[in-house]
Amino acid sequence: MSDSFAVRAENLVKVYEGTVRALDGVTLSVEEGELRAIVGPNGAGKTTLMRILTTQIKPTSGDAWVLGHHVVREAGKVRGAIGYVPQEFSVWNDLTGYENLLVYAKLYGIPRDRRKRVVEEMLEFMELKEAANRLVRTYSGGMIRRLELAIALMVKPRVLFLDEPTIGLDPRARALVWSRVLEYKKEYGATVVFNTHYMDEAERYSEVVTMMNRGRIVAEGEPGDLAKAVGEGDLVSLSLEGDTAKALDALSRVPELAVVSAKNPVLVRVENAQRQLPYLMEALMGNGVRVKEVGIRRPTLEDVFVKLTGMTVEEAEALGFRGAAAMRRAIRRGG
Amino acid sequence: MSLAKALTFVELELRRLRHDPTEVFTRAVQPILWIGVFGTVMARVRAIPTGSVDYLTFITPGVLMQSSSFIAMAYGIMLVWERESGILKKVLTLPLSRLTVVLGRSLAGAARALTQLFVILLVAVPLGAKLDLSPIALALAMLALLVGAAGLTALSILLATFMKTRERFMGILQAITMPLFFASNAIYPIEMMPAPLQAFSRVNPLTYVIQALRDALVYSNPVACLQSIAEIALFSLTLVALATLLLGRIVE
Numbered sequence: 001m002s003d004s005f006a007v008r009a010e011n012l013v014k015v016y017e018g019t020v021r022a023l024d025g026v027t028l029s030v031e032e033g034e035l036r037a038i039v040g041p042n043g044a045g046k047t048t049l050m051r052i053l054t055t056q057i058k059p060t061s062g063d064a065w066v067l068g069h070h071v072v073r074e075a076g077k078v079r080g081a082i083g084y085v086p087q088e089f090s091v092w093n094d095l096t097g098y099e100n101l102l103v104y105a106k107l108y109g110i111p112r113d114r115r116k117r118v119v120e121e122m123l124e125f126m127e128l129k130e131a132a133n134r135l136v137r138t139y140s141g142g143m144i145r146r147l148e149l150a151i152a153l154m155v156k157p158r159v160l161f162l163d164e165p166t167i168g169l170d171p172r173a174r175a176l177v178w179s180r181v182l183e184y185k186k187e188y189g190a191t192v193v194f195n196t197h198y199m200d201e202a203e204r205y206s207e208v209v210t211m212m213n214r215g216r217i218v219a220e221g222e223p224g225d226l227a228k229a230v231g232e233g234d235l236v237s238l239s240l241e242g243d244t245a246k247a248l249d250a251l252s253r254v255p256e257l258a259v260v261s262a263k264n265p266v267l268v269r270v271e272n273a274q275r276q277l278p279y280l281m282e283a284l285m286g287n288g289v290r291v292k293e294v295g296i297r298r299p300t301l302e303d304v305f306v307k308l309t310g311m312t313v314e315e316a317e318a319l320g321f322r323g324a325a326a327m328r329r330a331i332r333r334g335g
Numbered sequence: 336m337s338l339a340k341a342l343t344f345v346e347l348e349l350r351r352l353r354h355d356p357t358e359v360f361t362r363a364v365q366p367i368l369w370i371g372v373f374g375t376v377m378a379r380v381r382a383i384p385t386g387s388v389d390y391l392t393f394i395t396p397g398v399l400m401q402s403s404s405f406i407a408m409a410y411g412i413m414l415v416w417e418r419e420s421g422i423l424k425k426v427l428t429l430p431l432s433r434l435t436v437v438l439g440r441s442l443a444g445a446a447r448a449l450t451q452l453f454v455i456l457l458v459a460v461p462l463g464a465k466l467d468l469s470p471i472a473l474a475l476a477m478l479a480l481l482v483g484a485a486g487l488t489a490l491s492i493l494l495a496t497f498m499k500t501r502e503r504f505m506g507i508l509q510a511i512t513m514p515l516f517f518a519s520n521a522i523y524p525i526e527m528m529p530a531p532l533q534a535f536s537r538v539n540p541l542t543y544v545i546q547a548l549r550d551a552l553v554y555s556n557p558v559a560c561l562q563s564i565a566e567i568a569l570f571s572l573t574l575v576a577l578a579t580l581l582l583g584r585i586v587e
Contacts, residue, residue, distance in 0.1 A: 016587075054428045057587055080430040086421030094351050103350070106343040107429050135354065151425075 005065070006032040006159050006191035007053060012062035014048050022048040023059070024215035030208075032158075035185060036193045037206030039301060041316040044212040046195040047087060050163050053193070054084045066159055083157030085148045087164040087195075091136050097147050098123070098132040104151045122150035126180060142173025146180065153184055160184070162194040166201065178205055199301040199313070211305060213316060218308045223301060230299040230307050231258060234273035236280065239265040239293035250287035254280055261306055269299070336434045344439030345446045352447065358406070363454040366402040370395060370459050373522075383523050388465070388553055395459040395466065396476075396548035397521025400541055402455065403448035403480055407487035408512050410444035411495035415504050418495075418585055437492060437579045441571075444488025445481045452480055467555045475551035475560045482564055483544035486571025493578040496585040515541050540570045 007030035014023040023045045030036045038046050051057045053064055055075040063070065069077040091100045101119045110118055123129045126146040136144060145165065152160060162181070166174040182205070185192050196202055202209050203223045211219040211226070219226055240247050244264050251257060251268060256276065261267040270276045273296045284291055306312055352359070370391065377383060378390035385393040417423040426436060460466060491508075498504040518532055519525075519541040525533050536542050547563035550556045 051424070054424075056424055056427050057583075076430065076432075079428055082428065084425065084428045086424040088419070088421035088424070090421035090425035092347070092351065092422070094354050095347070099350055103343060103347045104429075106346070107340055107426070107431060109337070109340060109430060 004031075005029045006034065007036075007064070007066055007193060009049070009053070009064040010062055012049065012052060012064060013060045014045075014052065014057070015060045021215055023052075023062075025062070026212075026215070026217055028210055028217060028220070030191060030193055032191055033185075033189050034191055035205065035207045036191075036210065037202035037208070038193065038195045038210045038212060039197065039199055039202045040212035040218075040305075041313045042197060043214075043317065045215040046197075046212055047163055048215075049212075050161055050193070050195055054082060054161050055079055081158055083152035083155065083160040085145070085152050085162050085165060087167060089144055090148055091144060091151070093136040093139075096133050096135055097128055097139070097143075100136060100147060101151060101154070105154055108155050110154065118154050122154055125153075125184075126150040127176070140173070142169050142176060145169065145173070145177050149177065149180060156188055157190065158188075159191045159193065162192065164195055164197070166196070166198070174201070181205075197313070199305070203301050209301065211301070211308070213305070213309050219304060226301060226304050227299040230260060230303045231269045233269055233271045235260065235267055235269055235297055235299050235303060236273055236277065237265045237267050237295040237297075238284070238291055239295075241290040241292055246287050247284055247289045250283045250289060251280070254283050260303060265293075265295075267303070267306070336432050336438070340431055341435050341439035341442060344436075344443040348443035348446050352450070358447070359450045359454060362402055362406055362451065363458070365405075366398045366451070366455050367458050369398045369401070369522075370455070370464070371462060374398075375462065383527070385524065389463075391459070391462060392464045392466065392553055393549075394522050395455065395464045396552055397519070397545050398459075399451060399455045400480070400483070400519075400545045400548060401516045401521055402451040403484050404487050404515065404541060404544075405512055406448040406451065407444045407484040408491045408508055410440070410447070410488045411491035411493075411498075412501055412504055412508075414440070414492055414495040414585065415498065415501050418499075423585065433582045434575075434579045437489060437575055437582055440492060441485040441488040441575055441578075442481075444491065445484035448484035448488075449477060449480055452477060466552045468552075469555075471557060472551045472555060475557055475564075476548050479544055479547035479551065479560065479564050479567065482571050483540065483547075483567045486540060486567065486574045489571065489574035489578045493574065493581060496578070496581045515539055520545050540567065543567050543570070 009026055009028050012023050012026040015021050026049060038049065040046055052059050053066060053071060055071050055078050058072050065071065066078045067081050069081070071078055098119065101122060102115070105115045105119055123132050126149060128143065128146055128150065131139065131143060136147065139147065166177055169177065181192060184190060206223060209221065209223050209226055210217055219229065238247065244262060244266055247266055248259065248262055251259060256271050257280070258269045259266065260269050270280070281291065302313060309316060374391045374394050383390060414423065494507060495504060498507055518535050519539050520536060521541065525536045525542065528536060543563050543566050547560050547567065550560035550563060
């Protein structure tokens with residue numbers, strides 16, 4: 001049953017130092033050729049999941065397979081089939097871009113007669129030809145990311161794991177990284193699994209989204225379908241002056257309206273905002289509520305997260321901060 | 336295990352050294368002082384019995400090993416740094432066995448340490464050290480240094496799996512390298528030491544590397560040299576094996 005999926009995980013648990021539960025029973029399946037985003041706030045367990053899938057660390061319990069190979073028992077076979085770009089920089093900045101590719105090509109075991117061609121080809125594909133003989137120290141963040149992608153793609157992996165691939169990059173550099181990833185996927189039919197805490201990026205680029213919070217999967221599906229979990233229709237956010245109680249009271253009398261978040265700014269879902277907004281405003285003003293600002297938008301993954309966890313991504317990160325800090329310490333010390 | 340892949344780590348190190356060779360020269364300052372100042376002064380005092388050879392010649396292999404051992408032992412800092420960056424994570428997802436990684440990096444550390452052979456010969460010979468510079472002697476010295484420094488680099492990698500910050504690593508490094516140097520036959524014959532120290536120096540790997548270097552460069556005794564190298568190899572292989580077993584710790 002594990003054979004038909006590019007990635008399969010069953011009930012993965014990872015406990016650091018016997019106390020910090022980074023993964024708390026994660027089960028997921030990624031089909032071959034799929035572009036999968038794993039989203040969630042910092043500390044949700046995304047990186048731990050990816051490090052288990054890429055054979056760096058062993059799960060405390062549970063199993064996982066990549067292309068049918070078990071990540072612990074057949075780690076060698078998994079390593080031969082995957083490409084991986086970690087969140088932190090993974091190139092030697094005191095070597096040139098060309099040298100980094102060459103050294104990694106040798107470590108991957110690419111035969112001598114093909115090595116030079118592969119390196120040249122990747123430099124071309126990642127638009128790094130002109131910078132190839134400069135020390136990586138002089139590269140921009142976007143160039144370093146593309147160099148790392150070039151390294152990961154040299155062996156034409158069937159599954160590509162990217163941990164926060166565009167973190168810290170400006171919009172232009174982000175777009176360029178994504179155009180290269182999408183082109184590679186199209187050309188080779190590869191499976192791509194990426195972690196991100198940018199919900200908009202997951203929405204825009206992925207085919208299926210897995211949403212995580214505190215070591216568990218809280219939702220999974222196509223971005224459009226997930227957004228429907230919040231409900232069909234439009235979202236209206238109401239920035240209020242003072243207490244929300246009077247407003248919520250007034251809103252409860254408006255038909256065909258659901259409150260998504262009761263905290264200021266209050267978020268409500270309506271069937272059709274253009275038609276219903278006048279009634280909504282009338283009800284609020286009739287109850288003596290002063291509205292400072294109104295916004296109308298389509299539901300996003302952020303809203304899905306709010307609906308499912310009862311908190312915003314920022315709140316989850318702040319709430320999980322102590323837990324996340326403890327986990328980071330545990331990871332640093334090793335346990 | 337793939338030797339070609341392991342040697343790629345050596346190539347990596349040599350490429351880095353080519354871009355930035357400062358370490359070769361900064362590490363040369365201390366040995367120059369040991370040989371140029373300490374060695375020449377102590378040679379005049381004639382306080383240390385060194386048999387048929389003069390004192391300057393006697394300490395040259397010792398100082399060479401001191402300088403090389405510092406470089407090898409410091410190699411773990413690189414691993415601590417690579418752990419903080421994404422390099423180590425990336426390397427562990429490559430189709431390489433952990434043994435290839437440890438052996439490769441141990442040889443890489445040894446390659447860095449080997450640079451000291453040329454630096455110290457350039458200093459010691461003009462100052463009057465009478466060394467055997469025949470191809471066989473030099474080849475044996477290189478082999479002894481390579482095998483010894485690879486073992487010490489593996490020890491350094493082993494320490495890096497326990498010391499997760501650079502500060503802690505630097506601290507432990509200081510606490511280990513100087514005692515290893517002073518409790519060896521580097522600057523005086525071990526027969527001069529008090530008995531407990533003698534016992535320690537007989538299990539000190541530096542003693543054996545220095546003995547091998549002396550057999551090669553000073554006494555021109557290849558058989559004795561090879562014997563010491565075999566003993567050093569045992570130590571180095573043990574440490575490579577231990578570091579391989581514990582490498583997983585560093586990324587957890």
